[in-house]
Amino acid sequence: MSSRPRHGRGVDRIVITTLTENYVDMLLADEPRVRRAGLAHHFDPKNACVMGENGIALHVEVHWGDRYVYRALFDTGMSSRVLLHNAQTLGVDLDALDHAVISHGHPDHYGGLRGLLEHRSAPLPVSIHPDALLPRYLRLASGQVAPYYNHDLDDATLRAAGGALVPHRSPLEVGPGLIASGEIPRDVDFERPSQDLTTPNALIQLVDACAAPDTVPDDQMLVIELGDDGIVVLLGCSHAGVLNSIAHARRITGRERVVAVLGGFHLGFPGTPATKVEQTIAGLRDVQPELICPMHCTGIGAIAAIRDAFPDRFVLNCTGTELTLEAAA
Numbered sequence: 001m002s003s004r005p006r007h008g009r010g011v012d013r014i015v016i017t018t019l020t021e022n023y024v025d026m027l028l029a030d031e032p033r034v035r036r037a038g039l040a041h042h043f044d045p046k047n048a049c050v051m052g053e054n055g056i057a058l059h060v061e062v063h064w065g066d067r068y069v070y071r072a073l074f075d076t077g078m079s080s081r082v083l084l085h086n087a088q089t090l091g092v093d094l095d096a097l098d099h100a101v102i103s104h105g106h107p108d109h110y111g112g113l114r115g116l117l118e119h120r121s122a123p124l125p126v127s128i129h130p131d132a133l134l135p136r137y138l139r140l141a142s143g144q145v146a147p148y149y150n151h152d153l154d155d156a157t158l159r160a161a162g163g164a165l166v167p168h169r170s171p172l173e174v175g176p177g178l179i180a181s182g183e184i185p186r187d188v189d190f191e192r193p194s195q196d197l198t199t200p201n202a203l204i205q206l207v208d209a210c211a212a213p214d215t216v217p218d219d220q221m222l223v224i225e226l227g228d229d230g231i232v233v234l235l236g237c238s239h240a241g242v243l244n245s246i247a248h249a250r251r252i253t254g255r256e257r258v259v260a261v262l263g264g265f266h267l268g269f270p271g272t273p274a275t276k277v278e279q280t281i282a283g284l285r286d287v288q289p290e291l292i293c294p295m296h297c298t299g300i301g302a303i304a305a306i307r308d309a310f311p312d313r314f315v316l317n318c319t320g321t322e323l324t325l326e327a328a329a
Contacts, residue, residue, distance in 0.1 A: 075103050
């Protein structure tokens with residue numbers, strides 16, 4: 001799909017179920033458009049409890065017209081153990097999925113993929129950037145090193161498990177109103193990643209057999225067109241930046257109205273300056289999303305700051321949350 005603006009009506013209804021998120025909070029109450037696996041669910045002996053785990057997995061169900069339903073999964077969390085357990089607990093049929101999108105090649109976003117594929121009875125198309133498969137290393141200020149931590153993100157292994165990998169760099173329409181963004185241009189200065197391998201906390205990627213700063217070029221989002229003019233933006237870790245991502249979502253859809261932004265805002269990584277949180281909030285004020293849901297790698301401090309800045313638009317997410325968005329009549 002080209003990057004020129006698309007036109008036409010999007011989907012009529014979106015239901016987003018959080019299958020994996022960092023934590024569980026059974027005391028959160030339902031809200032307008034938001035249903036929780038809350039206290040009654042957890043205390044009912046007929047139900048299993050959902051589990052939290054570092055990562056994100058968002059089940060997306062879109063309704064288009066009177067009867068057409070399409071189901072996609074954005075990321076698969078850290079493990080299939082949690083993904084499959086939570087899906088069963090919440091009544092989500094993963095065998096009914098039509099497509100999957102992997103935001104980038106870090107284990108907390110693709111870790112459950114192989115187990116998901118093996119669990120299913122039919123092959124599953126998987127949108128992914130080709131650079132996600134390149135070897136990655138992590139070195140922390142403590143001296144700890146995680147070597148080749150994405151070794152299990154392997155084309156042959158995933159195909160053998162039932163994955164039909166769809167590598168792409170540009171935007172790709174993966175379903176009705178659903179666009180996997182491909183690479184996200186990085187135009188906002190403060191959202192550009194470090195190019196320095198000598199920093200205390202360094203992400204490293206092997207490119208053409210040479211160690212290079214891992215700027216996560218494979219970072220992509222899932223954009224959903226809602227109604228005549230709206231978009232919903234699902235983010236994995238926002239390595240490309242929240243504001244860069246929203247700008248690209250607007251660019252590839254030709255739509256300005258941001259109905260919702262959900263996912264990791266990557267403001268909790270060690271060493272992230274407080275000014276980046278402040279600049280992100282200022283940028284979100286310019287964008288004016290109608291709903292803001294920072295998750296996963298956003299960090300508790302940044303989540304609190306975003307809540308304070310947007311009290312009427314903020315939604316605190318956790319595992320088991322179901323969000324429903326409707327197109328305007």
